[in-house]
Amino acid sequence: xxxxxxxxxxLSIQEGENLTVYCNSSSVFSSLQWYRQEPGEGPVLxxxxxxxxxxxxxxxxxxxxxxxxxxxxxxxxxxxxxDTGLYLCAGAASNTGKLIFGQGTTLQVKP
Amino acid sequence: xxxxxxxxxxxxxxxxxxxxxxxxxxxxHEYMSWYRQDPGLGLRQxxxxxxxxxxxxxxxxxxxxxxxxEKRNFPLILESPSPNQTSxxxxxxxxxxxxxxxxxxxxxxxxxxV
Numbered sequence: 456x457x458x459x460x461x462x463x464x465x466l467s468i469q470e471g472e473n474l475t476v477y478c479n480s481s482s483v484f485s486s487l488q489w490y491r492q493e494p495g496e497g498p499v500l501x502x503x504x505x506x507x508x509x510x511x512x513x514x515x516x517x518x519x520x521x522x523x524x525x526x527x528x529x530x531x532x533x534x535x536x537x538d539t540g541l542y543l544c545a546g547a548a549s550n551t552g553k554l555i556f557g558q559g560t561t562l563q564v565k566p
Numbered sequence: 567x568x569x570x571x572x573x574x575x576x577x578x579x580x581x582x583x584x585x586x587x588x589x590x591x592x593x594x595h596e597y598m599s600w601y602r603q604d605p606g607l608g609l610r611q612x613x614x615x616x617x618x619x620x621x622x623x624x625x626x627x628x629x630x631x632x633x634x635x636e637k638r639n640f641p642l643i644l645e646s647p648s649p650n651q652t653s654x655x656x657x658x659x660x661x662x663x664x665x666x667x668x669x670x671x672x673x674x675x676x677x678x679x680v
Contacts, residue, residue, distance in 0.1 A: 464606070486665045497570075497656050497671025498609070505666070543608060547665020552597055552614040553624060554664040559608045 457482040459546050461557035469565050471533055476542055476560045479526045484546030484555075487520055487527045492541040492559075501529075534564045568593045572657050572672035579647055579679055587642045587675050589657030597660045597667070598640040599624070600632060602653040603674075609656065614664065615640055647679040 460479050468474055478487070486505040490498035502511050504520035504527065511518045515538075517530040527544055544557040570591045579585055591598065599614040601624075611624030615634040629651055631643040640659075644651060655675045660667040 459608075461608075484665070488665060488669075490669075495673070497658070497673055498669075499671070500668040503666065503668070545609075545665065547663070552599065552616045552622065552664045554599065554611055554614075554669070555625070556601075556609040556611075558606055 457484070457546065457548060457555050459544055459555055459557035461542075461544055461560050463560060464558060465561050465563075467563040467565065468534055470536055474531050474534060474562070476529045476544075476562075477526070478528065478544035478546075478557050480546065481525065482546075483524050484548070485524070486547045487524075488545045488547075488554075489518055489527070489529055490543045490545060492543060498541075498543055531562075534562075536564050536566050538562060539564050568670070570657055570659050570670050570672040572655075572675050575673065575675060577675060577677050579677070581648055581679055582646050585644050585647060585677075587644075587655060587657075587677070589640045589642065589672060590638050591640075591657075591659040591670070592638065593659060593661070593670065594637065595659035595661050595670075596637070597662065597664055597669075598634065599658045599664060599669070600630070600640070600642045601656045601658065602626065602651075603656060604653050612642070612655075616663075647677075649679050651677065652679050653677060 492498040600612040601609040
């Protein structure tokens, strides 16, 4: 069974601080996605990475896919209160419709 | 407006009473999935469908059934609900294969089984 371990599970920081969320597995994934979910809503896609070593930037968010395609990280620079939410990584099992989610990281950014 | 619509949003039922949660998408997506979300466990895939009449088990299919008779609809059926199926359920659809294409999620169905 493929598993994705996210860390930390909870993070509470002050506005302006930087943070990194990690998503690790012992399995290889053919692609990895990061989603953000707000209370009462479904997750919304932030990014998809498919190539080992790939780095993608989305404004203050930087996503990295590990060289071996077993891990990923999300780095937020100068966090804002609007970044508060649940961040989920999700890995695709090759050639199937299966999507494996990590447990999620709840981020609280305080003003 | 492109969307995934789930109904109902909230449901309280009793153990053993069959129920169906509907899911409909208006984006002509081929892929659809059902997930349950429980605290500390993230989202876990129940069933997925890669096309009409093609469905397969996800990681936690026990106690659930699905059907995909038409492209836009993917209902989730609980034949005999039990309290351990109390959860927040999400339906999602995507144009391409899960993990490569953007998955669009419904707003969720909060199910309580007493």
